[in-house]
Amino acid sequence: MPIDPDFQAHRHPEESYGNLKVWRDNKGTLGIYGTSVTVDFDLCVGDGACIDVCPADVFEWHGEGAERKAMPERERDCTYCFGCEAVCPKFAIRVTIPLQVKR
Ligand code: SF4
Numbered sequence: 001m002p003i004d005p006d007f008q009a010h011r012h013p014e015e016s017y018g019n020l021k022v023w024r025d026n027k028g029t030l031g032i033y034g035t036s037v038t039v040d041f042d043l044c045v046g047d048g049a050c051i052d053v054c055p056a057d058v059f060e061w062h063g064e065g066a067e068r069k070a071m072p073e074r075e076r077d078c079t080y081c082f083g084c085e086a087v088c089p090k091f092a093i094r095v096t097i098p099l100q101v102k103r
Contacts, residue, residue: 002091003040007032020072030069036098037075037084043092044069050084050093059084 004010013021017033024031030041037058039050046068051059056079062071070093072078084093 001043003032003038003043003094005094007038007040007094008035017071018073020075034072034075036096037072037078038094038096039070039072040092040094041069043090045090045092046070047089049087049089053083053087055079055081055083 007023011023011025011032014024014031015022020034022031022033023038032038032040039059046061046063046066048061048070050070051061056074056077058072058074058078059070060073062069078095080095080097082095085091085095
């Protein structure tokens, strides 16, 4: 199952990680990190494809070993190329262009 494209309607941000929101559900999940560039930590397998493809260096590794995930630390630097969405083998990433960027 891919990241829920309507997660903002189905969840609410329960906390923050730095400047990122963390969207959790009521099932004790790891949560979805970010707002415009989002990674579902319950789906991410930490293969690093998004880190490799991103031209804007948005992602940073978070955690160690099998728990390692791609954190969208600098989502504000995103150029909306959608490369990370395309390469993620688990469809764990959702990129949404914020209203203030849309033309
Ligand atoms: S959409 Fe492109 S620029 Fe934005 S985080 Fe994904 S790979 Fe990086």
